[in-house]
Amino acid sequence: MTNKEETIVALATPSGSGAIGIIRLSGPDAISIAQSVFKGKDLTQQESHTIHFGNIVDGDMILDEVLASLFVAPRSYTRENVVEISCHGSAYIIESIIKLLIKKGARGAKPGEFTLRAFLNGQMDLSQAEAVADLIASNSKASQQVALQQLRGGFSNQLQTLREQLVQFASLIELELDFSEEDVEFANRDQLKKLTHDITRIIGSLIQSFELGNAIKLGVNTVIAGRPNAGKSTLLNALLNEERAIVSHLPGTTRDTIEEVLNIRGINFRLIDTAGIREATDAIEQIGVQRTMEKINQSALLIYVYDAEQITIEELNQDIANLQKPGISMLIVANKIDLFSDAQVSALPHNENTVLISAKDKVNIDELKNAIYHAAIKYELTGNETLVTNIRHLEALQKTEESLIKVLSGIDSDITSDFLATDIKQALHYLGEITGAVTTDDLLENIFSKFCIGK
Template identity: 60%
Template sequence: MYQINETIVALATPPGEGAIGVIRLSGKDAITIADKIFKGKKLANQPSHTIHFGKITDGTKDIDEVVASLYKAPKSYTGEDVVEISCHGSHYVLQQVIDLCTTNGAHIAKPGEFTQRAFLNGKMDLTQAEAVADLIASRSGAAHNAAMHNLRGGFSHELKEMREELIKFSALIELELDFSEEDVEFADRGQLYALLEQLTAVTQQLVQSFRLGNAIRNGVSVAIIGKPNAGKSTLLNALLNEERAIVSDIAGTTRDTIEETLNINGVLFRLIDTAGIREHSADVIENIGIQRSMETMKRADIVVYLFDVNTEGSTALDEQATKMQAEGIKYLLVANKTDLADAGRQQKENTIYISAKNKDNIRELKQRVYDMTVQGEIKQEGTIVTNARHYQALQEVLKSLLDIKAGMDNHLSGDLIALDIRRCLHYLGDITGQVTTEDKLDYIFSKFCIGK
């Protein structure tokens, strides 16, 4: 990253042709640089949060008619002077304007540099900054809600409260060390233990929420598994309500995995249609597909085991279910081709009966898959951990809290308990950016898109 005192510029809208393209300038010279190329009102003399029509000119040549939005420090996204120039969305025009900005002293911004400056200037903490990237990348209602909760500071608030309570006791315990010869206690051990119980419960809840959070952020993987001609590709098409996979009566038509996404109740599900599983095949390509199906089954969040209700026997199903249970695979048995089944046929427990061809009970199947993976309605309020970095740090926080409690149970000295409290405070601060390093910041913000 460039030094924070440099003025940076980047295209803030997606590259390519469009009606509008927005170029963002931020830094101490942002307004000065804009005034050199913008012909209209002098921006330096205008109040903050105002919009002005004018032209971008290169000396004697007009480049474009634009609208300039002015935000003066510290009341801007980055906390610095910011000018956003809304141009026509021609790639040529946008590049010309960016070139004029760099000619007059601006540097091209690196990925995430605007948001990094917002963090460094105290406009947001690190969890909120990361939520900006999550919001941009959100592909479902649940991912959007989780990102907005963090962006508004919901997660930060919880961590701040935890940290402040621990700091109070840490200060008192460390004060005791200064009076160790007088054998006095400033920190109420009963209150500290009660606080540790409370913080442990909160941290455990946050750690456990990552399973759901990871699914919200990356999508729930659903492997559609079954024997050849069970109707897996037909089921995929029925779930998507479009003809995505080739359907044929010939066994082994699907040779490789096909992956598509489906939104169920605001959560993204990644549906994976696989090659049919059978014991022996003389086709080398089909055998490779079968092997990939087995690997997909083991990696999936849930397996939809589809079988032909008219041909697959109860014994074979029980064996398959036992095998999946032994391997710790979460699965759902789905009986297909009920439109061809004997109406008086006895139904198997914990099984959904469908006709993929006629789309019978497809809605019920979607709801069951949702309930088995998301486990009920996602709360609109409350923190769901979606970031792996936060999850790893919270695991360390939880370990530190348990160590503090164990130390108190074993009547360890105050200096040892204070060490464990400091470690806990370190990992809490690591999440919000109160404790961090330049290398870590560069890594985090390098994953952002350019212009944000």
């Protein structure tokens, strides 16, 4: 845990040489420590949210010309005094300034310690603090929007409302315990049952949102599979609009997986081109086929590609039956329709999960991209959705749901107030774990140790 009496310092920009580097100080002595090495205006006498030009000096030696940005508590990210020194991006200059600031009384910050202080000082709750890390790591428009929505408190506000409603009933039940000898009932059981049903439904919806939230955050594992020479590599190239995979008329050209990222409407799909599925003719091809099956089992979406000219209906149905796995969405892609007449194309078997394409001529590739998107994302994203993206939150919500089910069972069984209060308290505890109303040092250490230093 952090000692808030100490002033911490770290580089807030990526390490290495660059145009500028920003060194961040936070703590009670941040301004005075910065002033002790700053030659320019007296920073201790300046207003918050002002920027001042000057030199960083070590005795008579000038280390660099800098800009010092001043944020006076509580009007800062951490709600402490904060100074951000913008210097030239030389690794030597940055290291020299940080060493000087430590010499003057600062301490090197631990990973995530600035955000930890923001949480401990009430600037944000725990789920918002975790959203900071998600926002930094976001690599698509959708993941950025979800993290930003959580950082703004969308998830927290919804949980806080649920928690407040439960707290009210818990208080009434606690009051009943104080008058247990008089056999009075302050908490209306029908109202409590309705509230618990409502909260359980909302919690269940949040739990279900994790699949989508996790896909947005981490991307969607998408495997392209099929028989040799079905056109899998040609399709990968067409989707990426570049010659990424080697294309050959010879079967078995792809012997290992090829992985690339395709962004469709803000969602990252991790495309994995695999070896053709058939009886292997040598040991290396056999390994490739085994890896194909492993990748399919690990995927969220399977794009099965077949050569519409070469395969029979029986073979097609057999392949689909063999490849379908529980929990894995599947798209059927009939390739090489450029070799067919319009009448023959219309006669090909297809349903809502089938797309007819020519990968070579890039026919219906945009249609396929739309199908890929909707196979993973079932509705249009607005950026205002409350989605669960964190496994810690998911587990806490699942435990909350279990406790609420016990509350409902207890009401139906007409259990005594003390047992009912215990189950409600348990639900409140798990909800509180998400926002940080309930924390332990180990929990905070585990969360913030994964942050980058300087944030």
